[in-house]
Amino acid sequence: MTLNLDPSSTARTTPDDRRDRFATLTFERDVAAPLSVLWQAWTAPAARAVWAAPMPSVTVEFLEADTRVGGREISLCKAEGHSDIRCECGWLALQPAVCSVNYEVISSEGVTQSAALVTANLSGTHERSQLVVTVQLSSLAQDMEAGYRAGFGAGLGNLAGAAERTMVLQRVIQAPRSMVWGAWMNPETLPQWWGPEGFSCRTKRIDLRAGGEWVFEMIASDGTVFPNHHLYNEVRPEERIGYTLHWGENGPKHADAWASFEDQDGATKVTLGMVFSTAAEFQEAKGFGAVELGLQTLGKLERFVASR
CATH class of the missing domain: 3.30.530.20 (START domain)
Known part of the structure; x- marks a missing residue:
């Protein structure tokens, strides 16, 4: 304090x-x-x-x-x-x-x-x-x-x-923490599952470490492109990551985010949190279904891990 x-x-x-x-x-x-x-x-x-x-x-x-x-x-x-x-x-x-x-x-x-x-x-x-x-x-x-x-x-x-103006999403994934962490923090696998149902990722640059970044586009099923830029400020292996979300490469920040990973009887509890920069952005995100879309993303992560 x-x-x-x-x-x-x-x-x-x-x-x-x-x-x-x-x-x-x-x-x-x-x-x-x-x-x-x-x-x-x-x-x-x-x-x-x-x-x-x-x-x-x-x-x-x-x-x-x-x-x-x-x-x-x-x-x-x-x-x-x-x-x-x-x-x-x-x-x-x-x-x-x-x-x-x-x-x-x-x-x-x-x-x-x-x-x-x-x-x-x-x-x-x-x-x-x-x-x-x-x-x-x-x-x-x-x-x-x-x-x-x-x-x-x-x-x-x-x-x-x-x-x-904080959004918190959680899911218990039936897999060891090392596997879940590995799927998230691997530059080859993260783009394969990231995003809601029907979305794919096209990566421009990816460096998943503290001080690194992920510059990518999320592509909807109708072809709409959403530019994204994640800047990573903290990586604690198998515990948590901290990063900021930006509207496109070097665009304005719209949220401070984190993901944490906890053991839970052999499974992994994943918490994805976002503090939006303004109350208006939080309300806009809720309005277009960010909670549901985020939970879909964690669901895709679980399916991806289960398939390994």
């Missing part, structure tokens, strides 16, 4: 005001998105990167991201004219669509500023969801309460907006 970088929001702690070093903060958000989608927006590294910055003048660079119990997330919060703020988050408990618990340590210029225990409780339905976040904060080098209130408040507002 990010903090407010306004230096006026914090003050040095003296021995006389040590009682102010400890605070319990609670944040609540009502989100117009399904509970399952909110959970993905809250935990998926690609989604967290979308909403983490509290304001446009701040950028957040993720150095490490491993959302599983025992994993950690390390990020740098940057703003012109200010020292970088380092945030280390360690995941202590993860109960999908129910709750998460993590520790968070904030430092700047090698000095630890604060430590906190962050508990998130989620609830809701297939239409709306609620998020309640409790932060048990211990300020160390300075009083961090005001910064936490501003940073968490802004970040969770961004989260709600991102969740409301």
Whole structure:
């Protein structure tokens, strides 16, 4: 989570005001998105990167991201004219669509500023969801309460907006994770199954690694051509990939996306998520049946793997 970088929001702690070093903060958000989608927006590294910055003048660079119990997330919060703020988050408990618990340590210029225990409780339905976040904060080098209130408040507002334009598709494929991953991350096989029923792919360039790209055209059964450009920013073998979707080669970005792969009793649970750049693009995608078409794509993947 990010903090407010306004230096006026914090003050040095003296021995006389040590009682102010400890605070319990609670944040609540009502989100117009399904509970399952909110959970993905809250935990998926690609989604967290979308909403983490509290304001446009701040950028957040993720150095490490491993959302599983025992994993950690390390990020740098940057703003012109200010020292970088380092945030280390360690995941202590993860109960999908129910709750998460993590520790968070904030430092700047090698000095630890604060430590906190962050508990998130989620609830809701297939239409709306609620998020309640409790932060048990211990300020160390300075009083961090005001910064936490501003940073968490802004970040969770961004989260709600991102969740409301996020699409999540899931399918359990009856094959080992290594096989599913191999079908997805092989430049020879990916174009053979990618796309909804009746679509084929024509590849211009393909390089399936972090920093790589896939420039291709999707061709409908009536011959209509849809230019696509995927830019890959993360590849963790047999775990997840992160990439951005663009309208044609070097065209405007329309979504930040990820695919994750989880073992499930010998099968593989595939989650395909997309945070659309605007609410309008999300609604347009829903309108032309992106959910159904995406599920068809995962169905083609399952059939392809079964045929190997």
